[in-house]
Amino acid sequence: MMNKDQIKGRLEETKGKAKEVAGKILDDKEMEIKGSIEKNLGKAQAGLGDAKEDIKNAIR
Template sequence: MNKDQIKGKAKEVAGKVQQKTGELVGSSEQQAKGLSKQSEGKLQKGVGDAKEAVKDAIDRGNR
């Protein structure tokens, strides 16, 4: 696991919390910010997943 995967997942979770909090207090702005943060997190995690896949492929090629 690399830092992009970890940071991405953390952003995704924080965004989910922010979205749900926005729902509870009736703030569409907070809901939107939470959804945006979730998207950022998913994208960052995807970048980390891609980096990890390339690293694994290189490692397998060097065996």
């Protein structure tokens, strides 16, 4: 089962990737950079969620 951090992180990662691609298509560097940042923050949050889940499973 996925925890909140995993879900929110993957959602943010997806939104960021979409924004990054839209920025590239529209030749909008600011949007592209913001999308890249959002994508990477989402990856980090998902990674945190993965780590929490691993710890929880190890304790069981």
